[in-house]
Structures are given as C-alpha cells and as structure tokens.
Amino acid sequence: MSAQAADSGEARSPTKYDRLIAAAKKAPAISTIVVHPCDExxxxxxxxxxxxxxxxxxxxGPADRIRGAASKHNINISGFEIVDTPHSEAAAAKAVELVHAAKGSMLMKGSLHTDELMRSVTAKAAGLRTDRRISHVFVMDVPSYADTVFITDAAINIFPDLDGKRDIVQNAIDLFNQAGFGALPRVAILSAVETVTSKIPSTIEAAALCKMADRGQITGGLLDGPLAFDNAVDQEAARIKGIKSEVAGRAQILVVPDLEAGNMLAKNLAYFAKADSAGIVLGARVPIVLTSRADSARARxxxxxxxxxxxxxRRRGAINAAA
Structure with missing residues (x-):
C-alpha cells in the first residue's frame, strides 16, 4: 500500500524515507531470506x-520460476544464492528453517500470500515465535506531518486483547528506539474519544496501557490515551480539548483499537494525504519485511x-550487552 504519486515520476524533495534509506546504507548489509520471489x-x-x-x-522458491521471472524482466540475480523448493508453502517452511540455521537475519515476503508465510513463522514447533505477540507496524511518511508515523497493528492482530496490545505497543517502541528513529517515542493509544467511558471498551484498554507503562510493564516510550486521532496529531485540537501531555498533538506511534480501524487509517493517509507506507513484522526471532503488490519501489x-x-x-545491542 502506497500513495500512487510515489511512482508518478514527479520530482520530489528529499523526504523522511530518503533519509531513512540513506541511514540504512551506512549499516552492514543484512543476510535476508527472500521467500518465493517469483514475480517482477x-x-x-x-x-x-x-x-x-x-x-x-x-x-x-522454485528455481526455474525465479530464473524465468528474472530473465523475462531483465533482473540480474546472478550473484544471489537460490534455494530450490517445489512451491510457495515449501518455500515458507524452508525460509524458517534457514533462519534457525543462522543463514539469514531477516525475512522478506515474495509473491506468496501473507497467510502462507505467517503460518510457517507462527508454527508452534518449528516456527519463529518468541515470548512476544507477533505484530505489524506501518512506518508512514506523511508529507504534511513533521515526524515519521508508526501505525500498529493494522495487518496481523484482528481484535487483540489487553495483553496482546501490550506486546503490540512494546514492539513498536522497540522498533522506534532500536532502528534509530530517536528515544522515548510519543505513543498515542487511539480511540473514538479522549475520555474513558465504559461504553467504548478501547478507552478502558487505553487507560490500562498507560497505567501499565507507569508500572514498568511497558518501557522505552511516553504513552497517553485514550486520544482521538485529531488530538493525537494536531496540537491545536489538543489545546481546544484542554489536553495537556507530552504526547497529545505530536504523537509518533499511533496504536489503533483493532486491525479494521488501523487498516482504514493507514489507507486514508496513503490515498488522501499521499503518504508512503513501509511495512515490517515484529515479535518473531527476526524482522520480516512485509510488502504489498501496490507498494511503490521507494516504499519497498x-x-x-x-x-x-x-x-x-538489535545486533549492536546484543554486542553491547555481552561486552
């Protein structure tokens, strides 16, 4: 999912994504298992x-199909290792096996269905589960907003409970901190309103998540909620509502009540605000690059x-911890 303007050929000034890609180029290249890349x-x-x-x-994936697609679309893959599997389901299982064998530190989704890949990732016996709930983050470059915006979870957890939301929040905070976006991200727990009411369960969960952060059950970020979308991202809207916090009006991580709300929010930003969206899955043993066929090359x-x-x-953190 990405704003169509991203591939329109229009000249664009340097953006948050350009700076993000430039920063990544300074890091060592990461061994990445690309699962079933059988299309252009x-x-x-x-x-x-x-x-x-x-x-x-x-x-x-199927070696003949991979080489055929590369030849058809004039893509040079001569320097890449190919691990042959008969079909997409086998490719997903083999990819997980290669991660266990320390052959890759990332997974990247190819032309298979997300469900196929995630079934192998989440398999109880041979998968890549950790003690964290697996969750997805959209990392969005909204042209009119000063900060890069995280939206979570809008792709994997349909109706997460409170414990699931704790992991979803912690995963996003860890991504923000460990990927170098900054320290102590401002996290808005979204609902339809900014007051706690028994009529809207997401407001109660938002308040509980904030108290969990107070008690050290969520660390590394500044939480506030419930916040409606307007007073989470607009300082004037927050002022009018009388909300005073370090998060209101300038949130960097937006935690949505459920997948449906999050998916609609992300797509609204993409198509109405011309935002670009990058996608990553967290909470597994390795990060997973999860893209869509509609993504622009720049968003990918x-x-x-x-x-x-x-x-x-994560690698540098592990080295520092061992030192």
Missing part, C-alpha cells in the same frame, strides 16, 4: 535492495531499510 515486483525489490547495499539476498526500499536498521540495532 518481489524480485526487483530484492535486487534493488541488494544493489543499494542493504541486503544479501538468499532466494527461496523503505520497508527494507527499516528492517535493516532494526536488525542492525
């Missing part, structure tokens, strides 16, 4: 990211850049 979009995304020095791809590169920065941040 997924193959070109991997090849472009490799050419930019972001990743070292390992292509997993940004998705990869976010995952590279996050993986590199």
């Amino acid at each position: 979009t997924s193959l070109r995304g991997a090849a472009d990211a490799a050419e930019a020095g972001l990743i070292k791809p390992v292509l997993v 590169m940004a998705s990869c850049a976010v995952a590279v920065l996050y993986a590199d941040g």
Whole structure:
C-alpha cells in the first residue's frame, strides 16, 4: 500500500524515507531470506535492495520460476544464492528453517500470500515465535506531518486483547528506539474519544496501557490515551480539548483499537494525504519485511531499510550487552 504519486515520476524533495534509506546504507548489509520471489515486483525489490547495499539476498522458491521471472524482466540475480523448493508453502517452511540455521537475519515476503508465510513463522514447533505477540507496524511518511508515523497493528492482530496490545505497543517502541528513529517515542493509544467511558471498551484498554507503562510493564516510550486521532496529531485540537501531555498533538506511534480501524487509517493517509507506507513484522526471532503488490519501489526500499536498521540495532545491542 502506497500513495500512487510515489511512482508518478514527479520530482520530489528529499523526504523522511530518503533519509531513512540513506541511514540504512551506512549499516552492514543484512543476510535476508527472500521467500518465493517469483514475480517482477518481489524480485526487483530484492535486487534493488541488494544493489543499494542493504541486503544479501538468499532466494527461496522454485528455481526455474525465479530464473524465468528474472530473465523475462531483465533482473540480474546472478550473484544471489537460490534455494530450490517445489512451491510457495515449501518455500515458507524452508525460509524458517534457514533462519534457525543462522543463514539469514531477516525475512522478506515474495509473491506468496501473507497467510502462507505467517503460518510457517507462527508454527508452534518449528516456527519463529518468541515470548512476544507477533505484530505489524506501518512506518508512514506523511508529507504534511513533521515526524515519521508508526501505525500498529493494522495487518496481523484482528481484535487483540489487553495483553496482546501490550506486546503490540512494546514492539513498536522497540522498533522506534532500536532502528534509530530517536528515544522515548510519543505513543498515542487511539480511540473514538479522549475520555474513558465504559461504553467504548478501547478507552478502558487505553487507560490500562498507560497505567501499565507507569508500572514498568511497558518501557522505552511516553504513552497517553485514550486520544482521538485529531488530538493525537494536531496540537491545536489538543489545546481546544484542554489536553495537556507530552504526547497529545505530536504523537509518533499511533496504536489503533483493532486491525479494521488501523487498516482504514493507514489507507486514508496513503490515498488522501499521499503518504508512503513501509511495512515490517515484529515479535518473531527476526524482522520480516512485509510488502504489498501496490507498494511503490521507494516504499519497498523503505520497508527494507527499516528492517535493516532494526536488525542492525538489535545486533549492536546484543554486542553491547555481552561486552
């Protein structure tokens, strides 16, 4: 999902994504398992990211189809390792196996369905689960907003409970901090209104999440909620409502009540506000680059850049912890 203007050929001034990609180019290239890249979009995304020095791809899927797509669309994959599998389901299972064998520090979705990939990732016995709930973050470049905006979760958890939302919030905060977006991100827990009411359960969960942060159950960010969307992102709207907090009016992470609300919000920003959106899945053993066929080439590169920065941040954190 990405604003169509991103590929329109119009001249654009440097954006948040350009700075993000530039930062990722300074990190070491990350070994990346690209799952079932059997069409032009997924193959070109991997090849472009490799050419930019972001990743070292390992292509997993039917070798003949991968080479055929590369030849048809004139994509150079001569320097990439190919692991042959008979079909997409086998490619997903093999990709997870390669991560367990330390052959890759990232996964990248190719031309298979998201559900196929995530079934292998979340498999209880052989998957990539951790003690965290797996969740998705849209990292959005909204031209009219000063900060890069995270929206979570708008792709995986349909109706998360309070414990699930705790993990969703913590995953997004960790991404923000470890990928170098800054420290102590401002996190808005969204609902339809900014007051707590028993008639709207998401307001109660928002208040509970803020109290969990007060008690150290969520760390690394500044939380406020419930906040309606307007007073989460507009300081004048927050002032009119009499809301005084470090988050209101300038949130950087927007935590939505459920997937349906989040998906609509992300798409509204993409098509009405001409925002670009990068996608990453967190909470598994490795970050997962999750893109859509509708994504622009620039948004795909940004998705990869976010995952590279996050993986590199985790690597450096592990080294520092061991020192």
